[in-house]
Amino acid sequence: MSAPHVPKVAGIEPALPSPTHTADPHVTPASAGASADGPSDADAPQDGARSGAPDAPAAPSPVEQIAAIQDRLAGWISDLSTLHDLTERLARTRTLEDALRELLRAGAFLVGARRGLVVLDPQDGLGPRTTVGLGLGHAEIGHIETVPRRALSFARILDGLPEPGAADGADPEARTEIAEPDIPGEQDLDPRLREVAARLGYAASYAVPLTADPIGRIGAAVWLYDEPAEPGDRRRHLVGLYRVHASEHLARLLELHRSRQTTRTLQTELLPSRLPRLPGVRLAVRHATGPRGGGDWYDALALPDGALGLAVGSVTGSGPSAVAAMGRLRASLRAYAVMEGEDPVAVLSDLELLMRLTEPARSATALFAFTEPPPGAAGGPGVPALPAGLDGPAPRKMVLAGAGHCPPLVLGDLRAEFVETSLSAPLGMLACWEAPSVEIEPAPGETVLLYSDGLLHRTGEPMDRAFARLHSAAAGVPRASRHDPEAVVDHIVKTVLPQGLNDPSAEEDVVLLAAYFAE
Numbered sequence: 265m266s267a268p269h270v271p272k273v274a275g276i277e278p279a280l281p282s283p284t285h286t287a288d289p290h291v292t293p294a295s296a297g298a299s300a301d302g303p304s305d306a307d308a309p310q311d312g313a314r315s316g317a318p319d320a321p322a323a324p325s326p327v328e329q330i331a332a333i334q335d336r337l338a339g340w341i342s343d344l345s346t347l348h349d350l351t352e353r354l355a356r357t358r359t360l361e362d363a364l365r366e367l368l369r370a371g372a373f374l375v376g377a378r379r380g381l382v383v384l385d386p387q388d389g390l391g392p393r394t395t396v397g398l399g400l401g402h403a404e405i406g407h408i409e410t411v412p413r414r415a416l417s418f419a420r421i422l423d424g425l426p427e428p429g430a431a432d433g434a435d436p437e438a439r440t441e442i443a444e445p446d447i448p449g450e451q452d453l454d455p456r457l458r459e460v461a462a463r464l465g466y467a468a469s470y471a472v473p474l475t476a477d478p479i480g481r482i483g484a485a486v487w488l489y490d491e492p493a494e495p496g497d498r499r500r501h502l503v504g505l506y507r508v509h510a511s512e513h514l515a516r517l518l519e520l521h522r523s524r525q526t527t528r529t530l531q532t533e534l535l536p537s538r539l540p541r542l543p544g545v546r547l548a549v550r551h552a553t554g555p556r557g558g559g560d561w562y563d564a565l566a567l568p569d570g571a572l573g574l575a576v577g578s579v580t581g582s583g584p585s586a587v588a589a590m591g592r593l594r595a596s597l598r599a600y601a602v603m604e605g606e607d608p609v610a611v612l613s614d615l616e617l618l619m620r621l622t623e624p625a626r627s628a629t630a631l632f633a634f635t636e637p638p639p640g641a642a643g644g645p646g647v648p649a650l651p652a653g654l655d656g657p658a659p660r661k662m663v664l665a666g667a668g669h670c671p672p673l674v675l676g677d678l679r680a681e682f683v684e685t686s687l688s689a690p691l692g693m694l695a696c697w698e699a700p701s702v703e704i705e706p707a708p709g710e711t712v713l714l715y716s717d718g719l720l721h722r723t724g725e726p727m728d729r730a731f732a733r734l735h736s737a738a739a740g741v742p743r744a745s746r747h748d749p750e751a752v753v754d755h756i757v758k759t760v761l762p763q764g765l766n767d768p769s770a771e772e773d774v775v776l777l778a779a780y781f782a783e
Contacts (some may be wrong), residue, residue, distance in 0.1 A: 311404035319448055343502060346355035350374070353510050359768055360384070360517050361396060365457050367474075367485060367510045368398035372406050374503040375470055375495040377487035381405060382474075384514075384557065385422050387481040390522060400464075407460050415454030417442040417471035417486040440504070442471045445494035463635045474513035480615035483514070527584055528553045534591035540566040544638045544782050550757055552765035552774040559586035559628070560716040560773035565601055570637035573595055573601045575671065576714045576775050577630035591627055593619070595630065602781070608632045609701050616667065627692035631685075631714060633664035635674070635779070659705040662712065662779055670717050673738055678747065680739040682731070683765040708783040713738065718772035722761055735759055749778040 324332070350370040356687065357363040364382050372380055379399035397405050413419040445468050447453060447461045461467065471486035485507070485762055487778065495503070531553055539547040547564055559579030567573050579590045596618055600611045611632050619628065638660060656780050664672065664683070668690030672683045688699035706712050720730035736761035738752075745751035757765060765774055 267558075271317065283700070295576060304308045308660075309387050320664060323761045335684060343498075346374075347502065348531075348557060350506060354510055354513055357517075360514070361394070363510075363514055363517050364394075364396040365564070367507075367514070368396065368487075370506060370510075371466065371472075371485055371503055372398060372487055374506060374757070375487050375499050376493070377470070377489050379466065380485065380487035381408070381418075382483060382485040383422060384483040385481075385516075386479050386483070386518065388479055392521065392525075393410065396569040404464055405462060408421040409446075411456055411457045411460055413459045417424070417469055417484075418446055418486040421471055421473045422481070427449055440472065441500065444469045449492065452695060464488075468494060470495055472503065472510045472516060474507060476511040479515055479518065482511065484516060485676070502703040524555055527587055530584065531558075531587045531590070534587065534594065536563060537560060537669040539564050540572070542566055542570060542572055545572055545635070546749050546780045547783065548753045548778045548780075550753045550765060550776045552775070554582065554771045554773050555768065556582040556771070558582045558718070558773035559662075560718055560775045562716075562777045563598060564774045564777070564779075565595055565598055566603075567602065567605050567634075571605065571634040572779070573605045574633045574714055574779060575601070575631065575634070575710075576630055576716055576777055578716050578718070578773070579628045580626055586670050589628075591622060592623075593628055593630075593697065597630070601632065601634075605632075605634050606636075606663070607701075608634050608663055612665050612667050612691065613698055616691040619692045623692070627690045628749070629668040629690045629717070631666040631669040631672070633662050633714070635660055635662045648725045659707050662704050662706060663701050663702070665701040668693070670715060670720070672704075673713040673715075673734065674706060674710055675713060675732075675738045675741065675746065675752065676707060677743065679710075680735060681733070706779075707780050708781055709747060711746065711749060711778050711780045713752075713756070713773075714780040716775040718774045718775060719776055722774060723769070747780065752780070753778050 271363075313418070337392055338469060350373070354363060354366050354370065357366050364384060368382050370379050372378060372677075378671075379397075381395060381397040384394045384396075386393075393406060410418070413423060444450065444453070447458055447467050447469065466488035468489035468491070471484060473481055474483045474485060475481050496608075535551065539549060549562060549564075551560075551562065559581060561575075561577055563573070563577075565573040565574040565575075570571050575594075577590075577593065577597075579586050579588070579593060593615070596616055597611065599616045604610045615630065621625065664685070666685045667688050671685045674681055674683060681703060683704055685702050686699045689697065691697055704712075715734075720727060720734065723730045724734055725733065734756070737756045740759060741752050741755045745755060756775060757774075761767070763770070
């Protein structure tokens with residue numbers, strides 16, 4: 265009798281050593297009965313053996329027994345090597361999404377499938393919830409999600425629903441896998457499932473849960489076959505061993521992801537929810553937090569009589585403690601700025617004294633700039649009047665002081681240059697901090713850029729080259745974009761950091777604050 269037709273599973277390299285099929289074919293009752301009817305002509309005894317009783321099978325020789333044992337050992341070693349390689353690849357992933365994609369790829373290799381998806385839905389309800397596909401686009405995943413949840417194998421795992429025909433009182437958590445080897449031919453399946461499977465071109469599925477302590481169930485994965493098929497015992501055993509390790513790795517990344525999200529949310533809430541709107545000034549900011557959460561911060565404060573206070577700074581350390589210290593420092597600076605903002609040196613001196621008394625083990629850098637109200641602005645006494653005969657807006661005077669912080673950069677149609685600030689130690693480093701302030705007059709149409717040193721450190725270059733790179737990026741802003749602070753900060757970020765602000769491999773926080781003085 266001819267060998268049964270082997271179902272095709274496209275897109276997978278020859279997987280594990282020595283399997284007969286890429287995936288075990290779904291055997292129909294008809295084919296099973298045909299093979300049980302009797303021997304074929306090729307199996308009939310020959311010559312003299314036709315008339316006599318069949319001889320008993322000869323016992324294998326010692327050489328054949330040793331060869332069989334060697335084959336089995338070689339298969340075990342090959343399986344162990346495959347699992348080692350796949351788990352090593354998984355261990356090198358550093359983000360949840362990368363780990364989920366690697367899990368799908370390795371699982372497809374082990375079970376002999378071409379496509380699949382994994383749904384992350386932690387049992388404790390703390391999130392995140394996401395779906396990642398292998399060989400499936402967003403539209404195809406959307407089609408699958410139109411199937412009723414009770415008809416989807418991976419959804420039944422997530423919901424803890426009992427299998428049809430399961431005994432009453434059976435523990436749904438005891439389920440380890442759900443195989444649907446012949447979706448078109450199974451009459452009891454949901455018609456919508458068969459319709460979607462036919463549209464997407466898959467005929468079988470194999471789903472497994474993902475569980476790990478202390479969370480419990482964290483998700484489920486399902487792989488899809490192009491033809492009726494299901495993995496054999498050997499493949500199921502291997503994918504079971506792999507997913508134990510994968511689930512534990514996913515649980516660690518999940519906890520890390522949650523911790524980072526909590527720190528990032530806390531830091532975001534401690535920063536301004538929106539920038540103030542003042543006559544004659546337009547502001548724009550770009551801010552990114554490192555994976556561990558850092559202490560870089562910024563502030564823009566509308567002061568009495570139409571004045572403006574701008575600040576950037578950085579607190580040493582990382583993690584929740586640095587974020588909390590950043591929040592205390594920013595709140596203190598806001599209070600000092602309201603009381604004596606016209607004197608930036610006094611603001612930073614008071615801030616340094618507060619740090620020495622309350623946080624002696626921590627240091628910080630800071631830069632505070634006070635921008636006077638525009639000439640002729642309505643306000644209280646002391647607001648300068650618009651000079652007679654002045655045609656157009658006058659320059660705005662800005663007084664600034666820095667404590668160990670990077671110098672601002674002024675960008676206009678005729679210049680792109682750093683402000684020469686006095687060299688000063690960070691706050692908390694000396695017994696008494698004080699440094700002279702600097703006055704500049706940004707002309708109408710110019711932009712003052714304040715930034716944190718994380719913008720420079722993320723370039724990976726020495727500081728002198730990083731400063732040159734920032735200057736070149738500012739000077740290269742197209743003239744048509746120089747009057748739009750949003751376009752200015754976007755151009756600088758894209759030029760200085762081609763990998764973007766959300767680079768997962770970057771450790772530094774980034775702050776870039778732009779103040780454009782209207783013409």
